[in-house]
Amino acid sequence: MNLVSLALRVGEPLLPLGRHLPFVLQRELMERAVAKVFAEPLADGSFNLLEGRWLRLEISDLQLAWCLTYDGVRLRIEERASGDVCIRGRWREFLLLASRQEDPDTLFFRRRLVIEGDTDLGLGVKNLLDGLDPDQLPPRLWLLLRRMGEEVRQASA
Template sequence: MLNPREHLLKVGERLLPLAARTPFALQRLALERSLNQLFAEPLADEAFEALEGLWLRLEVADLKLAWCLTCDRQRLRIAEQAPVAVTIRGNWREFLLLASRQEDPDTLFFRRRLVIEGDTELGLAIKNLIDSLDPDLLPPWLWALLQRAGAGVAEAGRAQPAPG
């Protein structure tokens, strides 16, 4: 029988690929609304000023998902295509490890599990911003879900034999 973390990851592995089939207009609506609500306080405090007038592309390579993100007058905006200054790319498990704080961001980038291309100074500023965001900004149920799923990914990674 699967433990709850393994079950959560199995469900995620089945559901996440469906996101790539969701029309971009719906993705944009859901992401913009959610991100602006979740990060209202850091946006008001100008924590995202590094993105003001610049575009970041986030690519979840294994799911074939990508979004361009900018900050415009203390609001996050999402686009399908934009003249990006920097791209951060990785697989969904690495982004989950980053979001759940199960893995140090520097480790993920140093091991090239997450990759920054383009304006690396901006990419590092964004990485530091992500790392500085307070998990208490998230609803408690969402933070708990992220932590459980991230712990499952971290546990599965430790169980993998080292490449030989």
């Protein structure tokens, strides 16, 4: 068993425990992570489509959700906000999307990821994420995402 398989096997039962972390801690960790991971797209205005708008991300099988907006400087995360659009799915589908192991259109067409609300905004966010260059991610993070996504894709095949 390789290290990625082991991480997924050990991590999967622990993931649902994330919903028990205080939201203040979730927000702090996530805001720092997205600021670092999306530094270049934030600087070039790629996230302007979220300015004054709210995106709700729900990971249904983990019972986790966050609301994101762009305030003109950074991505902000709140526990609750009047969401303009919601993208919902299981954690494995989000991992497949992030690791580019599954085409985003396929995930949405097969309703493995669902967009509700302002579908134009949802499609804009989907296209934004799909258009991000993985080379802008820290190399170790991209390698880990890709390998975990490959593992999940093979396990579900």
